[in-house]
Amino acid sequence: MRIAVNRDRGDVLRIVNDGLRELVASGEYDRLYRKWFITELDAREQQALLAEATKALVSSYAPYGKISYWAAVISAPGKIPVGSNVENQNSQLSLSAIQSALARCVSENELELRAVVMLNQEGQVILPTQADLHSLLEFGRGILVLVPNSQGALVSKMLPELLPNPITGAVEP
Numbered sequence: 340m341r342i343a344v345n346r347d348r349g350d351v352l353r354i355v356n357d358g359l360r361e362l363v364a365s366g367e368y369d370r371l372y373r374k375w376f377i378t379e380l381d382a383r384e385q386q387a388l389l390a391e392a393t394k395a396l397v398s399s400y401a402p403y404g405k406i407s408y409w410a411a412v413i414s415a416p417g418k419i420p421v422g423s424n425v426e427n428q429n430s431q432l433s434l435s436a437i438q439s440a441l442a443r444c445v446s447e448n449e450l451e452l453r454a455v456v457m458l459n460q461e462g463q464v465i466l467p468t469q470a471d472l473h474s475l476l477e478f479g480r481g482i483l484v485l486v487p488n489s490q491g492a493l494v495s496k497m498l499p500e501l502l503p504n505p506i507t508g509a510v511e512p
Contacts, residue, residue: 369480369499377481380454380495384413385485391419392458399423399436407460410436410467414449437471441478454483454495464493472502 342359344352362368380388392411399407403426411421422439434442436457444452455475457467466486467475475482476498483495 363499369497372481373497377483377497378453380413380483380485384417384454385493387417388413388419388454388456388485389464391421392456393462395421395423396458396460396462400425402426403428403430408436408457408465410440410455410457410471412437412440412444412449412455413453414444415451415453416449418447418449420444420447420449435468435471435474437467438474441474444478450478452478452482454485456485463487466501469502472498476502 342355344355359368388411392409395409395411399409401407401424408424409421411419413419420440420443422436422443424436425434425439427433437455440455444450457465459465464485464487467484480498482498484498484501485493485495488494
């Protein structure tokens with residue numbers, strides 16, 4: 340979403356940015372964003388996302404940590420690229436399952452992402468790391484993340500619900 344303000348009206352830009360910051364801080368911005376701009380996953384899409392992530396359970400490269408993770412991402416057209424963690428002796432060069440799935444999304448030109456799920460080596464849905472959530476945020480704040488609630492049922496959360504302080508795009512005069 341973009342808001343245009345005359346570049347000579349720094350006072351108006353400050354008012355708009357202050358109002359947007361207030362909306363974001365209160366959570367109202369994301370509530371409205373989800374209501375008007377996000378298409379929720381239906382049961383069929385959620386099952387397809389989980390099924391593809393589960394199929395990916397056979398491949399990962401984790402010779403150092405010996406713990407495997409998998410992720411699947413559903414794009415707007417409904418394609419579901421998957422990824423697994425790829426470790427490197429130099430941990431800074433390792434890829435998480437979500438980063439691996441995102442790399443596939445980019446290589447397959449699937450840049451409009453709707454939702455993601457991450458699985459541990461037992462095939463259980465888990466919450467992605469903060470680094471993974473920030474990697475997803477690069478593709479839009481409206482991406483849904485499937486996570487288990489306190490009763491173990493899967494719920495979808497928007498990225499800002501899982502990140503305490505997501506980076507905003509406010510422009511200062």
